[in-house]
Amino acid sequence: MEGVFRTVVVICSFCFVLSTKVPVLLWSPTRSLVDLPQSNAGKTIVSTDFSQQYLKPLITGKDGNLVVFLQDKLSLQDFTQHADVYNPESDGGAFKNVKGFMDELSSLSLPSVHLPSLAIDDIIKTFKGKVHQVKDHDASKVDLDHQVPNLIIVKLTSISESPNEAEGFKKNDEVIGKVTGQLAKQGVKYTALYTGQSSQAADPGQARRKRSLLSVDAAADMPVTTVANGTLFNSSCIMLYFRSINVDYMNTTYNISNPKMVKNATYSCDNTTASLSFNYALGQLNMMMDLEMAVSNVSGYWSISNASVELDSQKYEIIMDSVSAPVGFSYHCSSLARLTGNTTDNNFTVSFLGFQLQPFGLTDHKFDDGWDCIPFFTELIWMGLLSMLVVLLILLFGFSMLTSVITQDRFDDPKGKTITVNVSE
Structure with missing residues (x-):
C-alpha cells in the first residue's frame, strides 16, 4: 500500500x-x-x-x-x-x-x-x-x-x-x-x-469541568442569545436551539420565542450524561423545563432519557425518546409537534419548532453535522411510490391485453370468391 x-x-x-x-x-x-x-x-x-x-x-x-x-x-x-x-x-x-x-x-x-x-x-x-x-x-x-x-x-x-x-x-x-x-x-x-x-x-480547563460535573448559571457560562430568529443555549458541552416553543395548556396556547423570557438556565454534563434546566416567565404562568440526556455504550447513540415540564406546580412528563443521534452528531427537527407524556390530563401538549440539540462532542461551540428527524422515506415519498406502482400495474395490464389480441390470417378478395369459414375453424 x-x-x-x-x-x-x-x-x-x-x-x-x-x-x-x-x-x-x-x-x-x-x-x-x-x-x-x-x-x-x-x-x-x-x-x-x-x-x-x-x-x-x-x-x-x-x-x-x-x-x-x-x-x-x-x-x-x-x-x-x-x-x-x-x-x-x-x-x-x-x-x-x-x-x-x-x-x-x-x-x-x-x-x-x-x-x-x-x-x-x-x-x-x-x-x-x-x-x-x-x-x-x-x-x-x-x-x-x-x-x-x-x-x-x-x-x-x-x-x-x-x-x-x-x-x-x-x-x-x-x-x-x-x-x-x-x-x-x-x-x-x-x-x-x-x-x-x-x-x-x-483543553485542560474543559476537561476539569467535565470531570467535576459542574452545574453553572447561564449568565456565567451559558449565554442565551437570539440567533436566526430563535433562542440559542450555548455552553461548553450542551447546545440547544429552537425558533419557538408552543405550550397548549388549559385551552390556552403560550408561545415562547424571546430569549429574554429565559430565567435561571443551568446545565451539567460529563462524558456520558448531561442535563439542562431552564425557566420561562409566561405572564402570570411560570414554566420550568428539564431535559436529561445520556449516551448508550451499546449503540453509541445519545438520547433524551427523561424530559419534564412543570406548570403551576404541576409536573408533566413528556416523551422525547425519539430525540436521538450518534455521538458526534446533533439532532435536528423542523417540527416536534404536540408532545405529550404519561398523564391523563389532555389539556397539556408541547411543540418545538426549528429544534436542534447536541449534548456531547461539541467543537468550538458549534453544532456538528445534523441527524434529521425526517426519515429517508417520508409519507409523501411513499404516496408517490404507491401511485407510480398503481400506474405501472395498469400499464402492464394494458400491454398484456394488447399482446393477447390475435391478428386474423384470412382476407376477402373483392374479385374472387367470398371466404367461407366453417364453424369448426
Whole structure:
C-alpha cells in the first residue's frame, strides 16, 4: 500500500475534522484485510458500524487476536505535520514503523471514524476471549492463550502532555514497532489497530469541568442569545436551539420565542450524561423545563432519557425518546409537534419548532453535522411510490391485453370468391 499517508491526506484534505472524528489504521502480517469494507472519501463511519463491520470480524476465531494501540489524540493533520507525507522519498518521519507496516503488509486506512475508542470499550465488555493490558509497553510479559482470541490493549504515551509533539509521536511509533516485534517473535497471529481517543488535544480547563460535573448559571457560562430568529443555549458541552416553543395548556396556547423570557438556565454534563434546566416567565404562568440526556455504550447513540415540564406546580412528563443521534452528531427537527407524556390530563401538549440539540462532542461551540428527524422515506415519498406502482400495474395490464389480441390470417378478395369459414375453424 505504497504512500498510504499521502493517500489518506489527499482523500480528506478538504474534510473538516472534528474532535470526535478520528482516523484509524489497520494492518496485519498474517491475514488479508480485503474482506473489510473500504471507506469512501468524505464518509464518516459511526462507532456502531465500526464495531460491527470492522472490529468483530477481526476477533473471530482462535487466531482472531487484535492489538489496539490507543493514544489520547490522533488526526490527519498529525500525519501531515509529522509524517513527511509529501516527500516521495520519506521514510515516514515520526511514523516510521507505522508507515512501514501500512506499506508492506495487508492494511486498511479509515480517515474518519466517530469515537473509535467508544467502540473499543464496547468490544472489551462483550469480548469472549481474553483481554490483556500491556504494562510498561512490554508485550513479552503478556500470557496469551492460543486456544481463544486475545484482545491486547496498548495505551500509548499522552501526546497532549508531551513537551514536544513530534517527539511524542516518534516515541509512540517506536513502542508500536517494539510490541509488534515481540509478538512476531512469539509467533502470534494478529491484526494491529492504531487510533486515538479524539482528533484534538483536550483543553485542560474543559476537561476539569467535565470531570467535576459542574452545574453553572447561564449568565456565567451559558449565554442565551437570539440567533436566526430563535433562542440559542450555548455552553461548553450542551447546545440547544429552537425558533419557538408552543405550550397548549388549559385551552390556552403560550408561545415562547424571546430569549429574554429565559430565567435561571443551568446545565451539567460529563462524558456520558448531561442535563439542562431552564425557566420561562409566561405572564402570570411560570414554566420550568428539564431535559436529561445520556449516551448508550451499546449503540453509541445519545438520547433524551427523561424530559419534564412543570406548570403551576404541576409536573408533566413528556416523551422525547425519539430525540436521538450518534455521538458526534446533533439532532435536528423542523417540527416536534404536540408532545405529550404519561398523564391523563389532555389539556397539556408541547411543540418545538426549528429544534436542534447536541449534548456531547461539541467543537468550538458549534453544532456538528445534523441527524434529521425526517426519515429517508417520508409519507409523501411513499404516496408517490404507491401511485407510480398503481400506474405501472395498469400499464402492464394494458400491454398484456394488447399482446393477447390475435391478428386474423384470412382476407376477402373483392374479385374472387367470398371466404367461407366453417364453424369448426
